[in-house]
Amino acid sequence: MNDEPKIQPYPGPAGGWGSLKSVESILTREGRLVSGNAILLKQNKPDGYACVSCAWAKPAEPHPFEYCENGAKATAWELTTKRVTPEFFAEHTLSELRTWSDHDLEEAGRLTHPMRWDAASDTYVPVSWEEAFHGIGQELKGFDPRQVVLYASGRASLETSYMWALFARLYGTNNLPDSSNMCHESTSVALPQSIGDSVGTVILDDFEKTDCILFFGQNVGTNSPRMLHPLQEASKRGVPIITFNPLKERGLERFTNPQAPTEMLTGSETRISSQYHQVKIGGDIAALMGLAKSLIEADDRAREVGGKPVLDHAFITEHTHGFEEFARAARQASWSELESRSGLPQATLEAAATVYARANAVIGIYGMGLTQHKAGVENVQMLVNLLLLRGNIGKPGAGICPVRGHSNVQGQRTVGITEKPELVPLDKLKGQYGFEPPRWKGMTTVEVCEGIIKGEVTAFVALGGNFVRAAPETAALEQAWTRLRLSVQISTKLNRNHLIPGEISYILPCLGRIEIDEQETGPQAVAVEDSTACIHGSKGVAKPASPDLLSEPRIVAEIAKATLPVNDKVPWDEWVADYARVRDAIEETYPEDFRSFNERMWQPGGFHRPIAARERRWKTKAGKANFIAPKSLEADLGIAEQDPDVFKLMTVRSNDQFNTTVYGYHDRFRGVRGTRMVLFMNYNDIARLKLAEGDLVTLTTAVDDGILRQVSGLRVTPYEIPEGCCAAYYPECNPLIPVWHHADQSKVPAAKSIPIRIELLQQRQPEAAE
Structure with missing residues (x-):
């Protein structure tokens, strides 16, 4: 049962004693206080397992405790002693379970047996693995592959991902959406157009050489806390860190390192951001254009008087295309519009640009605060434009750094999980496995949603x-x-998707990455790719939650064997017996990226895939990096800007969750305890709407398409956020996002700028006051 909701400011830093207490609390709750702490010593170590949480880089020389608060929570969550057995399902109908919260569903524990939904009893009933694979295979054989979707979240290893993508293409479909479609697809579209590569150019060593860091739309304290270590070291060296973010986030303000005894004992804190600018939601293009305008006009003035150039003209001439068009757009942008759109004064933007201009090597970091907008692609390209002005791509200590979420979401794309056939070496696969791969474009996540709603999947x-x-x-x-004929979920824990069955629905429980994966040739290891395009090995160390669990590679292989005709060139059973054989196949398909894969996967710090743009080789049509001017200074055109009653809502994660996994009801950094039904609002907006702190409100999507989208029961909470903007938790507010409200080129749902209206549902009762 939840605590009584309580909201009050949190005075502490990111990290510190609050982090340690949070880790010990969840280890205790999941029955892993002693064993969990021992297992955590192997997390992100060269001879251990890669964290199942975020994709931040793993150092060659790890800290003694190379894990963060959320990484420890993810480990405890996976290693819980609680179990969801066939007896559990016999006791609970799906109708009942749909009344449970996301937290309570996963808190029930690890899934232990394969299950099939029984419509008559509205429960899941046990099924043998053989029956499950046969049933799934028989169904898949009868479908048009164009109407079948093979989705992947971001946790599966490179080995599993390669097998999954190959199975899909052998089956005849390119419908391979993944969690990238929901977050960083804007990166995957923007960067190839701008620099010729689909991933960032920064590696961990660059943080030691940089002399300025720009941060846009990424909450390091909650989403990738281990990044706080290089940020802290940079800050202590005097490196300016300039942050642009609508919300004040504690991890971007100050940090106490839990692994530094002196800091813990003295309570000392490190300032993270030297400048913190609360840009309006959707105002990033304007802010970035303001920075670029300041630099370009300062360079114009310097050239007029024969002074030192502000821009890197040698780099621009040799390595870029489109500068004059972009510079003209920057010069023509009016400061009044830039200020209005960004919510930041001209003097503020010019001051930030001055700091940037003094630096020789600058890193541009960003997250979904840039990608999840209608102009998400242009947001990313504007940050690239700013870096190109001073040659800050392709030199030590500089570059573009998208921070990915799930632990192998970037790696999945590297080995073929994509709906875009042009990104996969199809001719290579054809020769390697003796089949004709499908060459039509598959469905993105948004297109899958549309297809399911229309009955086309x-x-x-x-x-x-x-x-x-x-x-x-x-x-x-x-x-x-x-209305789906078949729904199959390969999972470790119970979640909402299991409770919405198709006509035929299966749950296939799998081993987690932290667990020992024993196959015919012995314990197996897997590999993952982090946000810096670095490949790492990972070995499970914990006893499996159930003897009835199968590994993900085994499950993929068995579904493939039950579905596809025999192909002697695809050794499914040999791959399952020895994952090194899968890595050999990956190397054969992708020789440039995975040279000597098995030999290099255990080297300390991993091995980096070659990224051409890092070496100033530009794989674009122009053969150079491209300046790309935005179509508009507004990242979310179409939202009723002139209507003061329409707000821009951004969805955010709490300190107590990772993606849709909710570990608890406390968001320590934002001072929220006991609830997730919170609406963070500007003080002036609360007063203007005649609301009060603690009032309960209903949010309604402010679009006119004939569909009513509402979320009710959110508690009004004053917070430091620009006027006209508000924030609430994901996924609770996903019902407010129209399926058509997405980034123009990448189709990433525009979850960081949802037009809403706010209506009073219930006033706070005086006796409820704290």
Whole structure:
């Protein structure tokens, strides 16, 4: 049962004693206080396992405790002693379980047996592995592959991901959406157009050489806390860290390192951001253009008087294309519009630009605060433009750094999980495995949602994830899901997606990455790719939650064997017996990225895939890096800007969750305890709407498309956020996102700028006051 909701400011830093207490609390709750702490010593170590949480880089020389608060929570969550057995399912109908919260569903424990939904009893009933694979295979054989979706979340290893993508193409489909479609697809579209590579150019060593860091739309304290270590070291060296973010986030303000005894004993804190600018939601293009305008006009003035150039003209001439067009757009942008759109004064933007201009090597870091907008692609390209002005791509200590979420979401794309056939070496696969791969474009996540709602998708097979909770248009999607003929979920824990069955639905429980994976040739290891395109090995160290669990590679292989005709060139059983054989196959398909894969995967710090732009080789049509001017200074055109009653809502994660996994009801950094139904609002907006702190409100999506989208029961909470903007938790507010409200080129749901209206539902009662 939840605590009574309580909201009050949190005075502490990121990290510190609050972090340690939080880790010990969840280890105790999951029955892993002693064994969990021992296992955590192996997390992100060269001879241990890669964290199942975020994708931040792993150092060659790790800290004694190379894990963060959220990484420890993810480990405790996976290693819980609680179990969801066939007896559990016999006691609870799906109708009942749908009344449970996301937290309570996963808190029930690890799934232990394969299960099949029984419509008559509305429960899951046990099924043998053989019956499950046979049943799934027989169904898949009868479908049009164009109507089948093979979804992947971001946790599956490189080995599993390669097998999954190959199975899909052998089956005849390119419908391979993944969690990238929901977050960083804007990066995958923007960067190839700008620099010729789809991933960032920064590696961990660059943080030791940089002399300025720009931060846009990424909450390091909650989403990638281990990054706080290089940020702290940079700050102590005097490196300016300039942050642009609508919300004040504690991890971007100050940090106490839990691994530094002196800091813990003295309570000392490190300032993280030297400048913190609360840009309006959707105002990043304007802010970035303001910075660029300041630099370009300062350079114009310097050239007029024969002074030192502000821009790197040698780099621009040799390595870029489109500068004059972009510079003209920057010069023509009016300061009044830039200020209005960004919410930041001209003097503020010019001051930040001055600091940037003094630096020789600058890193530009960003997250979904840039990608999840209608102009998400242009947001990313504007940050690239700013870096190109001073040659800050392709030199030590500088570059573009998208911070990915799930632990192998970037790696999945590297080995073929993508709906875009042009990104996969199809001719290589054709020769390697003796088949004709499909060459039509598959469905993105948004297109899958549209297809399910329209009844055009027949089957959905998921390699992890909680799709119905993570995707937009929740109400319509859940209603339509029951019309699917087949729904299969490969999972470790119970979640909402299991409770929305198709006509035929299976739960296939799998081993977690932290668990020992024993196969015919002995314990197996897997590999993952982090946010810096670095490959690491990972070995499970814990006893499996159940003897009835199968590994993800085994499950993929068995589904493939039950579905596909025999192909002697695809050794499914040999791959399952020895994952090194899968890595050999990956190397054969992708020789440039995975040279000597098995030999290099255990080297300290991993091995980096070659990124051409890091070496100033530009794989674009122009053969150079491209300046790309935005179509507009507004990242979310179409939202009723002139209507003061329409707000821009951004969804955020709490300190007590990772993606759709909710570990608890406390968001320590924002001072929230006992609830997730919170609406963070500007003080002036609360007064203007005649609301009061603690009032309960209903949010309604402010669009006119004939569909009513509402979320009710959110508690009004004053917070430091620009006027006209507000924030609430994901995934609770996903029902407010229309399926068509997405980034223009990448189709990433625009979850960081949802137009809403706010209506009073219930006034706070005086006796409820704290």
